[in-house]
Amino acid sequence: MRKKEPQISDLPIVLQDLVISFAYDEHKWVIKSELETLLEIKSWRLPFWFLDSMVWSWHYRRYVTSPLISYVPMKYCGHSYRVLFDLDVIHSFLLALDFRMKNVRCFGSRELWQTRILESWRCLDSLSSYYKMLLRSKTRVLRMNTPYEEMYVMGKPTKL
Numbered sequence: 001m002r003k004k005e006p007q008i009s010d011l012p013i014v015l016q017d018l019v020i021s022f023a024y025d026e027h028k029w030v031i032k033s034e035l036e037t038l039l040e041i042k043s044w045r046l047p048f049w050f051l052d053s054m055v056w057s058w059h060y061r062r063y064v065t066s067p068l069i070s071y072v073p074m075k076y077c078g079h080s081y082r083v084l085f086d087l088d089v090i091h092s093f094l095l096a097l098d099f100r101m102k103n104v105r106c107f108g109s110r111e112l113w114q115t116r117i118l119e120s121w122r123c124l125d126s127l128s129s130y131y132k133m134l135l136r137s138k139t140r141v142l143r144m145n146t147p148y149e150e151m152y153v154m155g156k157p158t159k160l
Helices: 013-024 028-043 087-096 110-119 121-135 147-151
Strands: 054-057 062-065
Touching (some): 087 110, 087 121, 110 121
Antiparallel strands (some): 054 062
């Protein structure tokens, strides 16, 4: 029978704090809180284009892999979870939506969505659900002659 690999949680609490302090130069409760938030974001199952795969680290002065992929303490990424999301792409997606259509504006206007995003990054969970609802829509949801229309029809490649 194969033995279970040792875990940090198998150690006494004092040693756990010592190992985490040595590895991340941070307290255990901070790391635990960050991991809980990162797991919550992962549980949202956001579309891949909502997330950045690389984030800028002022500590390392270079791009590092997103903490959602490979854990890095958030203090190295600017202390903000907002940097995990590709907000430029999300805003351009909102600009491409045709809010004159009833099924597009049923959950709010473009300005309302933009305000929600600016106020809190946590609204991206509801924006993801909204996007998934629009994917199932049988009517047109994008404005005519948008770059999204040429390359994608709501996530389905057409001209590649």
